[in-house]
Structures are given as structure tokens and as C-alpha cells.
Amino acid sequence: MSMRDAVYARISEDDLGTERGVNRQLEDGRALSAARGGQVVMELHDNDVSALNGAHRPGYETVMAAAASRQIDRIIVFHTSRLWRNRRERADGIDQLKAAGVSVLSVKGPELDLSTAAGRMMAGILGEFDTAESEIKGERVARAALQRAQEGRANGAVLYGWRRVHEFDDQGRATGFADEVDEESADVVRAIVARLLDGETLRGITERLNEQGVPAPGAGRRRSHRAKGQSDTGALWNKTSVKKLAIRPANVALRVYHRGRPDEALLPAAWPPIVSQDDHDRVVALVTAPDRGVKSVARPGSRVHLLSWGIGECGVCGGHLRVARKGNMRYGSKKLLYFCDTKGCVGRGRDRVDDFVGRVVIARLSQPDAADLLAHDDKAMVEALARADVLRAKLASAADDYVDERITAEQLHRITARLRGQLDEAEALARSAQLTPHAKLVLDLAGETAAATWASFSLSQRRAVLATLLESVRILPVLRRGPGFDPRTVEIVWREGSARH
Structure with a gap:
């Protein structure tokens, strides 16, 4: 057999x-x-x-x-x-x-x-x-990867935003390479960062890139697997790829060594930056903010109305506001109302509330001291960034010592754990001291042209301004029965330092 x-x-x-x-x-x-x-x-x-x-x-x-x-x-x-x-x-x-x-x-x-x-x-x-x-x-491979990181060279294929130029000796043999800015793809990255800082949403930016037919990073390359919903050529963008591209350290000429490991470190890269450090810091703070999900909750219609699901809240129970058509058809067409989505505690006409909030914000930004709303501590930010650079260098030095067998894995782990905590504190301090992510939008509104500029802003941009200046807009119960709009039933809660005292 x-x-x-x-x-x-x-x-x-x-x-x-x-x-x-x-x-x-x-x-x-x-x-x-x-x-x-x-x-x-x-x-x-x-x-x-x-x-x-x-x-x-x-x-x-x-x-x-x-x-x-x-x-x-x-x-x-x-x-x-x-x-x-x-x-x-x-x-x-x-x-x-x-x-x-x-x-x-x-x-x-x-x-x-x-x-x-x-x-x-x-x-x-x-x-x-x-x-x-x-x-x-x-x-x-690990030793070669460490050397590449120390030299600032890319680890693998050229990144989106740059092009690779190979270097050859007199006999035509490849001796190395350098990554130079590819202006066409670099402009796409810069536009994504600028649109986010201008208040556009990740979804809106993604849809626009696909509508314009801009090929996504890696388009045309052969892949054994494609993400669900992706085309065979890999030409489509998604929100995740847009977000990653906007906040990657490579944009400011930094490369990550051992991402996600105890000895993770940010090291200077050999390629030129394509985004300013200030814009990078602000977009990272914007996209990774802990309260991002609170002020821009991803719900159906969340970007259709100014105050729904985020900035607006019920003045009785603190619940979110949503919008629906309500009213008696006997007295005319139904109107759009903000109302409490939790218990239905309150309700108020959307258009009247939006108009009132807009006028209050315009009045505040028309004042001479509007720029003071964005006051920040430059010295504190510079000191925190310098401290963070020192800590990153120490992490990289510890990684070198481990590879060269001057310290043990246990010692590396202890050093990294201690320095990581200090680095997180320094980076958090730098973020808290820097300009708000949507500073440009607020400054564009400041001055005598505030009303005209507000009228020209998109809904997303207006929401971004409100999220920068306000803690919330609360709809309170009516004080009296009858027609008309009572401004006293709309309470605007300014962020600390935003209101004029």
C-alpha cells in the first residue's frame, strides 16, 4: 500500500x-x-x-x-x-x-x-x-534598522510626499539614496493638514480627494490583500489613511524607531520636512484630542446642524441636542427644532438659535482684544519641546547601549519606562502651551469684518470656531408662553478666558 x-x-x-x-x-x-x-x-x-x-x-x-x-x-x-x-x-x-x-x-x-x-x-x-x-x-536586520534610524534614513519604500533619488559610483553601482520632496504629493499632504485646521472633517476631506480622483498612497502597487471597499488599484482614500498622513512625524522630518515597543523613539530624519512644525503640532493636537469625540460625536446628521450632537446640550438634563421637524400642520409647515434627545426636556427653533449664537460670537470677535482669546505661553512651549528632545535622545542612547550589549534587556526596560513617563509629560505640556488647533479660523474672524467672514464660513468651520471658544450652548426651558424668541432661554458657556470680563 x-x-x-x-x-x-x-x-x-x-x-x-x-x-x-x-x-x-x-x-x-x-x-x-x-x-x-x-x-x-x-x-x-x-x-x-x-x-x-x-x-x-x-x-x-x-x-x-x-x-x-x-x-x-x-x-x-x-x-x-x-x-x-x-x-x-x-x-x-x-x-x-x-x-x-x-x-x-x-x-x-x-x-x-x-x-x-x-x-x-x-x-x-x-x-x-x-x-x-x-x-x-x-x-x-535589527542592527541594520538601528543604523538606518540613527542616520535618519527611511526604513523601506519612499514615503508619500517624497521621491527617492538613487546614488551611483563611477561604475554605475548603487551606493545609496536620498529622499527629496515630491511637490505634487507633498501638496496633497499640506492641503489635508490645512483643511483640518480650517475646520473640515476627515470624512469631508476623504470624500473630496476621491471625488477629485487624487490617487491614494500606494495606488497602483500590487498587493496580496486590499482593505474592504478598496478598488483593485488601491486608488481610494479612507478616513484612516487621511488621518495617519496628516499626523505622521515624517511630515516634520522625524522618523519613528521601534514603534509601539518599550524603546520607541523619535529620531531626526534625513529627508526635508513638508509641513511646518507649528501646523504639525496643531493638527496632532486637533486630531488626537481626548475630547474630540465629545465635541464632534459621529452621529447621523452630526455635520448638518450647527449645535446638534456636540456643542449644544439640554439645559435641564445635560443631554445632547438633535434636530427634527415639529409643529402642527394646521398652522403651517413644521419647523426645524433643536430638542433634547434624552428626555425631550426642551425644544427651540433651530434657525433662531443659530442666528443668536452667531451674533453673540461675532460681537465678541469684533472687540479689539479678540486676539487675546488665543494667548499662549511661547516660553513654556519652547522649554517643553526642548525637554522632550533631550528625553528622546536619552531613549535612543539607551537603545544603542542595549544593542552594543552595554546594558541588559531588564535595564533597558526600566530606563525606557522611566523616560517614557517623563516624555509624555513634556509633550503634554507643550501641547497645552501651544496655539489652539483652529487658531487661524478664530483670527480670521477677529475685527470689523467678523460678520462677513462668519457668513462665508462653512458649517464645519463655524462648528470648529464654536468648539474653540465655547464649552457649550445650553437650551433652557421657556420662561413664558407665547410666540417669539427669548434670548434668555439660550445660555452660552464660554471657555475660560474667552468671555470679555
Whole structure:
């Protein structure tokens, strides 16, 4: 009776998703099975998946399940490293195949009878070489990555907003590269930042980019996977990609080293900046503000009305305001009202409330001291930013010491934990001392032309101004019955320092 063979293939990296590597391995495995008198009963592969860190491998798991249920007698791989790289997974796999009586046969290697002690020993020895090879390669890659970070060079493909210029020696051999500003794509980044600071929403910016046919970063590149709703060419933008592009440190010539790890650090980059530091700080503060979700709650119609779901609130229960048409058709058409969405405590005509709020804001910004609304402490901000730079340098130095084996991993962790807390405090202080994200909008309104400028603003821009100057607009219960609008039933709560005393 012929051996029932399962041919398994794996490739760690296949960015283009061509699967040519795994197909070659499967072809060689089929040929070896035939030469050994076997019968291939299943073929499985995991493409573009590393086995070193225990990543999910559906093909491998299916093969091991087939072995456990006695559906196969032998697993054929190109090399044992295609089956196991991880020590724990290898040990578990050897035990499972031993219990199932399944052997491993390599195209470029021996056949391992895991029912014998000698076979298991050989599998362990070969596997240890495989693991060591991966770990040594990982160390080389990590050291090269650290050097790139210290030199400020990009880690991989050129970033959106720049173009890569390769350098060659006299014999035409590549010796390096430099990233220069690509004005066309850099202008897209600058426009996104400017629109956010002008009060536009991420959704609105995303829709406009797609309507204008501006290709998204990475458009046209081959990908094995695309995000849901994305076109085959990858040309569409989404809110996440717009947000990431707007706030990435690369825009001000900084690069992140070891993002998300204990030794994460911001280091100077070798490429030129494409956004001013001031605009970058303000847009980061705007997009990442903790109260962003409070003042601009993403609800249906949240950008259709000035005060709904965010700035406006019920003066009785503190609930959000929403807008609906209410009234008696017997006395004419229904009117749009702001009303309490929680209990229906209050209700007031939308247009009259919007007009009143606008007039109050215009009156405040028409005063000579309007610019004082945005007073900030330049000295405090500069000192905090300098302190943050020193702390980032210390984090980078600690990372160097660890790589050069001058400190242990435990010491690195303790140093990083302490410096990280100090860095977070310094960055928070810098953000609190800097200009408000929508400073330009407020300053544009200041002066005698406030009314005309307010009239020219979009709804999103008006909301941004209100969010900058006001804590809330509260609708209070009516004081008397009857027609007409009573301004006393609308309470405007200014942010500290905004109201004229």
C-alpha cells in the first residue's frame, strides 16, 4: 500500500502575492512523492507567513489536524525549516507526529521517522539550526534598522510626499539614496493638514480627494490583500489613511524607531520636512484630542446642524441636542427644532438659535482684544519641546547601549519606562502651551469684518470656531408662553478666558 502524502509549502515573504515560491515547493514535493511511490492526498501552503514568531498558519494547522486524525502517513516539505522555525511549535509538532505515527520527508534533506528516538533527535537538531538561522538573520536586520534610524534614513519604500533619488559610483553601482520632496504629493499632504485646521472633517476631506480622483498612497502597487471597499488599484482614500498622513512625524522630518515597543523613539530624519512644525503640532493636537469625540460625536446628521450632537446640550438634563421637524400642520409647515434627545426636556427653533449664537460670537470677535482669546505661553512651549528632545535622545542612547550589549534587556526596560513617563509629560505640556488647533479660523474672524467672514464660513468651520471658544450652548426651558424668541432661554458657556470680563 502506497504512503498517503501531504505536501506542505511555506514562504515567509511574498509582498506581491504571486505564490510562485510556494508553487515551486509544491511541484518539487509532488515529484518526490511519486519517486518514493507515494500518493499525494492533500496539498496545502501558507504564503507570505513567517513561522518564527508563531503566526497563524491555516495550511500548517490543517496538515497537523490531518495527521492527528490518521488521514496521512507522511508530510513532504522542501526543507524542515518550511515546517518549523519556532522552538515551542517544533517541540509540540514532533510530539503530535510521534503520537500519530507520521514521518517528515524533505526534498532537500533526510526523512525523519518521528516514531524513533533517533528521528526525533535529528528533527530537533535540524530544527535548532533552522531557528538559529532565523534569529541570527533577525539580529542582523535589527542592527541594520538601528543604523538606518540613527542616520535618519527611511526604513523601506519612499514615503508619500517624497521621491527617492538613487546614488551611483563611477561604475554605475548603487551606493545609496536620498529622499527629496515630491511637490505634487507633498501638496496633497499640506492641503489635508490645512483643511483640518480650517475646520473640515476627515470624512469631508476623504470624500473630496476621491471625488477629485487624487490617487491614494500606494495606488497602483500590487498587493496580496486590499482593505474592504478598496478598488483593485488601491486608488481610494479612507478616513484612516487621511488621518495617519496628516499626523505622521515624517511630515516634520522625524522618523519613528521601534514603534509601539518599550524603546520607541523619535529620531531626526534625513529627508526635508513638508509641513511646518507649528501646523504639525496643531493638527496632532486637533486630531488626537481626548475630547474630540465629545465635541464632534459621529452621529447621523452630526455635520448638518450647527449645535446638534456636540456643542449644544439640554439645559435641564445635560443631554445632547438633535434636530427634527415639529409643529402642527394646521398652522403651517413644521419647523426645524433643536430638542433634547434624552428626555425631550426642551425644544427651540433651530434657525433662531443659530442666528443668536452667531451674533453673540461675532460681537465678541469684533472687540479689539479678540486676539487675546488665543494667548499662549511661547516660553513654556519652547522649554517643553526642548525637554522632550533631550528625553528622546536619552531613549535612543539607551537603545544603542542595549544593542552594543552595554546594558541588559531588564535595564533597558526600566530606563525606557522611566523616560517614557517623563516624555509624555513634556509633550503634554507643550501641547497645552501651544496655539489652539483652529487658531487661524478664530483670527480670521477677529475685527470689523467678523460678520462677513462668519457668513462665508462653512458649517464645519463655524462648528470648529464654536468648539474653540465655547464649552457649550445650553437650551433652557421657556420662561413664558407665547410666540417669539427669548434670548434668555439660550445660555452660552464660554471657555475660560474667552468671555470679555
